[in-house]
Amino acid sequence: MQKGVFQAEVLSNQQIRRCYYRLNLQFDSKGSLLFSSVVPGQFLELDVSSISLPPASLIPEHLRETAAKQVFLRRPFSFSDVIKVNDAEGTVVRVEILYCVLGPATVRMMALKSKDKISVLGPLGNGFSIPQNLQTAILIAGGMGSPPLLHLASYLKHSLPQCRIVSFVGAKSCEDLPFTVRIGNFKGLVLEEFELIQVPSFIATDDGSAGYRGFVTDCARRWLQNHTCDPASTAIFACGPEAMLKSTARLAGDFSLPCQISMERMMACGIGLCQSCAVEVKNAETRYQLCCKDGPVFDARNVIFQAD
Amino acid sequence: MEADTTLKTEFAGLELASPVFLASGTCGYADELAEFMDLSILGGITTKSITLESRKGNPTPRIVETCGGMLNAIGLANMGLEQFQNQMLPVLEKLPTRVFVNLAGKTIEEYAAVARALSAETAIDGFELNISCPNVKKGGITFGTDPVLIREITAAVKKECGKKPLMVKLTPMVTNITATATAAIEGGADALSMINTFTAMVIDIHQRRPVLANRTGGLSGPAIKPIAVYLVSKVYQEAAKDAGIPILGMGGIMTASDALEFFIAGASAVAIGTATFIYPDTARRVIEGLRCYCTQKGFSRISDLVGTLQ
Numbered sequence: 001m002q003k004g005v006f007q008a009e010v011l012s013n014q015q016i017r018r019c020y021y022r023l024n025l026q027f028d029s030k031g032s033l034l035f036s037s038v039v040p041g042q043f044l045e046l047d048v049s050s051i052s053l054p055p056a057s058l059i060p061e062h063l064r065e066t067a068a069k070q071v072f073l074r075r076p077f078s079f080s081d082v083i084k085v086n087d088a089e090g091t092v093v094r095v096e097i098l099y100c101v102l103g104p105a106t107v108r109m110m111a112l113k114s115k116d117k118i119s120v121l122g123p124l125g126n127g128f129s130i131p132q133n134l135q136t137a138i139l140i141a142g143g144m145g146s147p148p149l150l151h152l153a154s155y156l157k158h159s160l161p162q163c164r165i166v167s168f169v170g171a172k173s174c175e176d177l178p179f180t181v182r183i184g185n186f187k188g189l190v191l192e193e194f195e196l197i198q199v200p201s202f203i204a205t206d207d208g209s210a211g212y213r214g215f216v217t218d219c220a221r222r223w224l225q226n227h228t229c230d231p232a233s234t235a236i237f238a239c240g241p242e243a244m245l246k247s248t249a250r251l252a253g254d255f256s257l258p259c260q261i262s263m264e265r266m267m268a269c270g271i272g273l274c275q276s277c278a279v280e281v282k283n284a285e286t287r288y289q290l291c292c293k294d295g296p297v298f299d300a301r302n303v304i305f306q307a308d
Numbered sequence: 309m310e311a312d313t314t315l316k317t318e319f320a321g322l323e324l325a326s327p328v329f330l331a332s333g334t335c336g337y338a339d340e341l342a343e344f345m346d347l348s349i350l351g352g353i354t355t356k357s358i359t360l361e362s363r364k365g366n367p368t369p370r371i372v373e374t375c376g377g378m379l380n381a382i383g384l385a386n387m388g389l390e391q392f393q394n395q396m397l398p399v400l401e402k403l404p405t406r407v408f409v410n411l412a413g414k415t416i417e418e419y420a421a422v423a424r425a426l427s428a429e430t431a432i433d434g435f436e437l438n439i440s441c442p443n444v445k446k447g448g449i450t451f452g453t454d455p456v457l458i459r460e461i462t463a464a465v466k467k468e469c470g471k472k473p474l475m476v477k478l479t480p481m482v483t484n485i486t487a488t489a490t491a492a493i494e495g496g497a498d499a500l501s502m503i504n505t506f507t508a509m510v511i512d513i514h515q516r517r518p519v520l521a522n523r524t525g526g527l528s529g530p531a532i533k534p535i536a537v538y539l540v541s542k543v544y545q546e547a548a549k550d551a552g553i554p555i556l557g558m559g560g561i562m563t564a565s566d567a568l569e570f571f572i573a574g575a576s577a578v579a580i581g582t583a584t585f586i587y588p589d590t591a592r593r594v595i596e597g598l599r600c601y602c603t604q605k606g607f608s609r610i611s612d613l614v615g616t617l618q
Contacts (some may be wrong), residue, residue: 068508269585276371
C-alpha cells in the first residue's frame with residue numbers, strides 16, 4: 001500500500017477519562033487518497049516535535065519533570081476509527097486516535113486544538129486479514145491495545161454483517177480502560193464505544209473495579225468454555241501488552257483457533273529503514289522480522305515472545 | 309534551456325546527480341524510499357552493512373530517543389552476502405542512483421571476501437568500509453581506532469574492489485582523527501566518510517539499567533552535528549585536502565543549512581541519516597535548499613563552496 005507524508009488538521013481533541021484522550025484528525029487530499037483503503041491494525045506516525053507544552057497546571061503531576069524532554073522522533077499510533085466524508089472537495093478521510101498521556105510526546109498532544117496542523121506519515125504496516133468465511137470474531141484487547149480492535153469491530157460489522165463479534169477488554173482497573181463504562185441492558189457493565197456499534201463487550205480488570213476480576217484472557221477463556229466455535233470459521237484478534245498477547249496465543253492454541261496479534265515495539269521510522277522494531281519469529285530465515293513493515297499484525301503461532 | 313548543473317558533482321571518480329547521499333543503515337536498500345521521492349536526484353545511497361554470513365542483530369530495545377537525537381544498537385542485522393546477491397542486486401540494479409555497499413565483518417578476510425564477491429557487479433558503484441560500528445563485539449570499531457589496522461584493512465579491501473572506489477567510514481571515537489584519516493588515505497582509500505556515531509548510554513532510572521538491550525548504542529542526530537562539522541573541517545585541513553581525497557560529510561543533518569556547514573568545512577558531498585527516519589524525503593528538501601543557496605550566493609557549482617571556511 002502506498003505511503004506518504006502529509007498534513008492533517010485537528011478537528012477535536014477531548015479528554016475521555018483521566019489520562020485518555022480522543023483526537024480526531026481530518027486528512028488533506030493526499031492523506032485522504034493514501035488512506036482510502038486502510039484496514040484495521042494498520043497505523044500511522046505523528047510528528048509532535050514542534051507542539052508546545054500545555055500549561056504546567058494541565059500536565060499530570062507525575063509527568064511534569066519528564067514532559068520537558070525534547071521530542072525528536074515521530075510516534076506511532078493506531079486508530080480506533082476511520083471514516084470517509086464527502087465534502088465539496090471530494091472524499092476526505094477522518095481518523096480517530098485514542099491516546100494515553102504517558103510521556104513528553106503525549107503531554108504535548110494534550111495541547112492540540114481544533115484547526116491545528118500536524119504532519120502524518122502513513123498508512124503503515126499490515127493490518128488484520130479477515131477470512132471471507134469468518135463467522136465468529138473474538139476480539140481481545142489490553143489497555144491501550146484496544147483502539148485498533150474497536151476499529152476492527154466496526155469494520156467487521158460493515159464488511160461481514162453476519163459475523164458474530166464478541167469483544168473482551170482488560171485493564172489494571174476501571175480507571176485505566178480507554179473507553180466509557182456504563183451499565184448495559186442485560187448483563188452488567190459494558191463499554192459504550194462497543195455498545196454503539198452493537199458489539200457485546202466484556203470487561204476484565206486486575207483489581208475487579210469493573211467486570212471480571214482477573215486477566216482479560218481468563219475472561220475470554222471462560223467464554224470459550226461455554227460457547228461452541230468452529231475453528232474453521234472462528235478467529236481471535238488481539239492487541240495489548242506482550243504478556244497478554246502471549247497468554248492469548250496460548251489460549252488460541254488450547255482451543256485450536258487461529259489467532260492474529262498486533263505487536264508493539266519502540267520504533268523510529270515506521271517504514272522498515274531503522275531496523276529497530278525487531279520481532280523474533282519462529283519460521284523466518286533471519287529469525288527477526290520488523291514490527292513496522294512485516295507486522296504489526298503477526299500470526300500468534302509464529303511469534304517468539306520476549307520474557308515476561 | 310540547459311539542465312541545471314549547479315549540483316552535479318564528481319566524487320571519487322564518479323559523476324553524481326547531486327552531492328547528497330543517504331547514509332548507511334538509515335535507508336535500507338532505498339527501495340522503501342522510492343515512494344517518498346525521486347531517487348534520481350540523489351548523489352547515491354549507501355546500503356546497510358553487508359557481512360559474509362547473515363546476522364540477526366541485537367535483541368530489542370534497539371533504539372532510544374535522546375535530546376536532539378537517538379541511540380541505536382541494531383547490531384548489523386542483515387541478510388548476508390549470498391542472499392544479498394540473490395535478492396537485492398536485482399533491486400539495486402534498478403535504482404536510478406549510485407549505490408555504495410557498506411562492508412562489515414569480524415576479520416579483514418571477511419571484509420575482503422564481500423568486496424571480492426561484489427567487485428564486478430554492475431548494480432554497485434562503490435564500497436564503504438565500515439570500521440566504525442560501535443554495536444558489535446568483534447570487528448567494527450576495533451579496526452577503526454588503530455591507524456596500523458586501518459592502513460592494513462583498507463589496503464587489503466582496496467585490492468578486492470576492482471575498479472570501484474572505496475570509501476572508508478571513520479569513527480569520531482579517537483584522540484586524533486587526522487591519524488586515522490591519514491592511515492585510510494595511505495591504505496588506498498578513494499574517499500573518507502565521516503562521521504559514524506558516538507558510543508553512548510541512556511539509563512532507565514527506575515530499573516537502574518541501560519534502556520538498550522545492548523546496553524550502549526551509537527548516538528546520532530542533530531546533537532552530534534557541531535562535532536561532525538568540526539571533525540570534517542579538521543580532516544579536510546590536515547589530511548584530505550592535500551591528498552586530494554574527497555570527504556562525504558555526515559552527522560545530524562536535518563536541513564540544507566546543516567548540509568552547507570559540511571560543504572564549507574570541506575566535505576565534497578553529504579549524507580542524510582537519522583533525519584530520514586522522521587521525514588523520509590529529507591534529502592529532497594536538502595537538495596532543493598542547496599540549489600537555492602548556490603543561486604542566491606552566486607555559486608555556479610556547489611564544488612566551488614567546498615572548503616571555503618574563512
